[in-house]
Amino acid sequence: MKNFLKKLLIFLFIAASIYGVGRLILVTYDSYLHVPRAPYAVMQTQDAITIKWQTPEFEVGSLEYGFFSDSMNTKIRDKKQTKKHSITISGLNECTKYYYKVSSDSLDIDNEDRSFKTLCKNADSQKIWVIGDSGEAGKDQDRVYSQMLKHIDKDFNKLDMWILLGDNAYRSGTQKQYNKNMFEPYKELVKRFVPWAIIGNHDDRRWAFYNIWDFPTKGESGGEPSGSEKYYSINNGNLHLVMLDSEMRRIDANSDMVAWLRKDLSKNTKPWVIVALHTPPYTDGGHNSDSDYDSGGRMKKVRENLVPVFDEFGVDLVLSGHSHDYERSKLIAKHTGKGKSFNKQNIVQDAKSCYSKSIKPAKNSGTIYQVCGSSAKLDQANLKHPALPFAFQEMGSIILDITPTTLSSKFINIDGKIMDEFIIKKDNTSCEGKK
Incomplete structure (x- = not known):
């Protein structure tokens, strides 16, 4: 025996x-399998951008760019033969649209209407498309995408930014899955916009995510230098956008990320602050934030260690995915416990769709939390979290419209119906008489 x-x-x-x-x-x-990939833009700043692409064969790639699609008078070449191409264009004008085309001997590249725009110091208005858990190619993903195109009248000039809330390529965020589930379905967007993507738990199953993207570490895109691609910020027009990796093993109150976040938010001068991360602090959808074990306890850590920072600096909006549904709070603050402990004392403004805040960020002035993880998948959900009264088992995406004094949001479902909308005002006008 x-x-x-x-x-x-x-x-x-x-x-x-x-x-x-x-x-x-x-x-x-x-994670590191070499796959051919059409050009895409990363590292967008006010005066520079980087264009990356991958070819089947070793070659010296070249790129041309200019102010007009029929007149690109500046050319840049790779320094040596490679399959993984990365060319940085610097010395650009702020808030300016440029056209570019890429030449390759071994990769067939569609250069029609290929363009980018540098970040803006100021802007009269901005429109942003937000998708979450979008990484499953198919008819549902396509229908959600199509409704956004209808909303902008299929005019890409009406769109300014594109944010992806994680789980961008199911099932495991491999190089092949990124091509199939993100780069191919959204190829017309990729030709024109920087995909500002955050990592989700499915992307985190491989190491491809940080191999595919280049993110600012030295404050190149605005905000406080982070020294890490896992957390950074972007200043564009009226917006200070903070991107956080919630898949990190340490989301503790004394972690480097939290210390950086406090420093970054304390130095912000933009009128609107949005934080994007994959893991929501509150959800009762495909995941349950009241569970200490769901998602390895990360939702609890976000709630206990990040929400107090959001409260302290008056963050306006927190965007997340993870649960494959749609959920939204009112303007709330000071809630770090489980759902049963949420009460009216946590509600800063008890309204459905119109909220007002001061121009200057104030402690505990309230944050709206939005969960949008249904841009390609939908799960069964209870949708009964007391902090999230506006909840739908619907597929869709978010359109944000931002001016210096207003931030409005629309959740548009797969059939084009606006299921939820709200506005936050910082123009000294009240929401009296509005729900």
Whole structure:
């Protein structure tokens, strides 16, 4: 009997070792597999941008750009032959649209209407498309996308930014899955906009995410330098946008990310502050934020360690995904516990669709929390979290419209119906008489 148990333990150890090595090989392969990829823009700043693409063969790539699609008079070439191309264009004008085209001997590239716009110091208005858990190609993803196009009259000039809230490529965020589920379905958007994407738990199953994207670490896009691609901020027009990696193992009150977040928000001068992260502090959808174990306890950590910072600096809006549904709060503050502890004392303004705040950020002035994780998938959900009274088991996406004094949001479902909308005003006019 003892001999049998000994042999069994040896067998299990060997099997586990083989599985572990095999798993490591698979993860590495999926993360760094070279796949051809059409050009896309990253590292958008007020005076520079980086264009990346991947070719099947080694070659010296080249890029031309200019103010007009029929007159691109500046050309930049790779310094050496490569399959992974990355060219930074610098010395650009602020808040300016440029056209560009990329030449390749081994990759067929569609250069029609390929363009980018540098970040703006100021803006009269901005329109932003927000999608969450969008990484599953198919008819549902396409219908959600189509409704956004209808909203802007299929005129990409009406759109200013594109935010992806994580789980951008199911099932595991591999290089191939990113091509199939993000770059191909949204290729017309990719040709014109920087995909400001955050990592989700499914993207985090591989190491491809931070291999695909380049994010600012030195404050290149505005805000406080972070020294990390996992958290950073962007200043564009009226918006200070904070991007956080909620898949990190440490989301503690004394973590580097939280310390940076406090410093970044304390220095912000933009009228609107939006935070984007995959993991919501409140949800009763496909995931349950009241569970200490759901999602490895990350929702609890976000609620306990990040929400107090949002309260302290008067963050206006927190966007997240993860639960495959739509949920929204009123203007709330000072709630770090489970759903049953939420009460009217946490509601700063008890309204359905119109809220007002001061221009200058104020502590505990209230934040709206939006969960939008249904841009390609939909799960069964209870949708009974007391902090999230506006909730729908609907697929869709968010359109944000921002001016110096107003921030409005519309959740548009897969059929084009506006299921939820609200406005936050900082123009000294009240919401009296409005719900």
